[in-house]
Amino acid sequence: MERKDFLGKIGGSIAFTCVACMMAACSKDETTTGGTPGPITPTPAVILAVNLSTQLLLVNDFVSDKGVIVVRTAAGNAAASFSAFSNVCPHQNNPVTFNKTTGSFSCATHGSAFSITGAVTKGPATTGMGKLTVEISGTTLNVK
Numbered sequence: 001m002e003r004k005d006f007l008g009k010i011g012g013s014i015a016f017t018c019v020a021c022m023m024a025a026c027s028k029d030e031t032t033t034g035g036t037p038g039p040i041t042p043t044p045a046v047i048l049a050v051n052l053s054t055q056l057l058l059v060n061d062f063v064s065d066k067g068v069i070v071v072r073t074a075a076g077n078a079a080a081s082f083s084a085f086s087n088v089c090p091h092q093n094n095p096v097t098f099n100k101t102t103g104s105f106s107c108a109t110h111g112s113a114f115s116i117t118g119a120v121t122k123g124p125a126t127t128g129m130g131k132l133t134v135e136i137s138g139t140t141l142n143v144k
């Protein structure tokens with residue numbers, strides 16, 4: 001093989017290899033940018049934060065703020081000891097309130113009522129209240 005032919009063939013191989021390396025490097029950057037392979041799921045934002053050192057100390061204690069009602073349903077500071085709901089009535093979007101004495105929710109606009117689990121106990125609403133996620137971090141309860 002002539003030197004000229006040899007250099008021509010090896011030069012083409014090197015160029016091909018460099019392009020392949022660059023493409024691999026670029027695609028590698030794209031897949032590692034998010035830190036975790038696969039689709040990125042957005043973390044829900046905290047709607048309401050409650051200090052459990054000073055609030056929600058007893059069963060049926062509640063906080064109503066920022067369109068959320070969160071109620072202590074059991075002792076202990078586990079997420080399962082609390083329920084949180086949107087305060088928007090599923091009937092026609094008016095505000096729902098919590099009654100600490102009866103442990104139930106009601107909407108004064110048309111009289112719908114809901115149990116502590118958010119289920120409808122009296123219409124005209126036909127669906128339950130919108131349940132939200134409760135997470136505990138130390139002595140802070142976060143509603144998402």
Ligand code: FES
Pocket residue numbers: 089090091092093094107108109110111112123124125
């Ligand atoms: S809006 Fe609540 S009962 Fe109608």
